[in-house]
Amino acid sequence: MKEYKTRDYVLKELELNRDSFITGAALAENLGVSRNAIWKAINDLREAGYDIEAVNNKGYRLADNTDVISIAGIEASISSCSSMSKVSSQRLLSRIIIYNELSSTNIVAKKNLITEELDKRIIIARTQTSGKGHGSSRFDSPEGGIYLSIIVTPDELRKPPLKTVAIGKLVGEVISEMTGKKITYDKETNRIYIGKRKVSGILTEYFADLETKEVSGYVIGIGIKYPGLSKNKTIALLLSKLYVHLINI
Structure with missing residues (x-):
């Protein structure tokens, strides 16, 4: 699966679950890619201007102030x-x-x-x-x-x-x-x-x-x-x- 599709999938999941955290393991399993691919997608999104919170044992979520048109x-x-x-x-x-x-x-x-x-x-x-x-x-x-x-x-x-x-x-x-x-x-x-x-x-x-x-x-x-x-x-x-x-x- 191409990297840009991994990034798009991760962004969609973060947008759909703004009120809760999603673990990297869950994202990787749902998409069928490695945890490293998820980590890279998260970093790519951050570089694109998305403020993404990361908490140990909870996972990732979009910060409340993040509102990039996508x-x-x-x-x-x-x-x-x-x-x-x-x-x-x-x-x-x-x-x-x-x-x-x-x-x-x-x-x-x-x-x-x-x-x-x-x-x-x-x-x-x-x-x-x-x-x-x-x-x-x-x-x-x-x-x-x-x-x-x-x-x-x-x-x-x-x-x-x-x-x-x-x-x-x-x-x-x-x-x-x-x-x-x-x-x-x-x-x-x-x-x-x-x-x-x-x-x-x-x-x-x-x-x-x-x-x-x-x-x-x-x-x-x-x-x-x-x-x-x-x-x-x-x-x-x-x-x-x-x-x-x-x-x-």
Whole structure:
């Protein structure tokens, strides 16, 4: 078994069991690898930014302050916050690709849409250097936020056409649920506020034939920034709501 798969398995188990320790022996037995392979996977995860506690005779667990965006983290959260079937959830997870840094998730998504590279339709970045906002404005995208773009083709829409207002309402619901705060959604700028703090922006772009005006695809860009927000849980809840209410999977 390849080392990166061992690391992914260990991360998934740690995410699924955040409230308890898992011994290296149990991880090794379940995966069918050596204790040394588990130890190496733990060290690789630490080097990647994960804070992992280790206690003699107890094992390993993720520290409470660890919240690195990962497919394993999203998968661990999606089962507890979604009404999607297991098959649909796995199909959704298979569409995700995560980058440490991009200029803009929307730029990458649009390129994939134009070139019909649609295997990975959910583009997530841990930070952006040139995030796009309303009009010609930039969306500041430092590390610690959530920045993602979703490619949607017309045949995937539950109720076409796609409306940014509907997306904004769902994003607002997610932020309110995750923070326990009342939000305000500005339909003119597609921005979401908690009090006077801007916590989210939505940018929807579409591609259409110049002559027939027929839409060939959409790119939904969403940015969320709020201190202490659980990123993996927020992404899991957001994607599950979008794919249950607006997009067929």
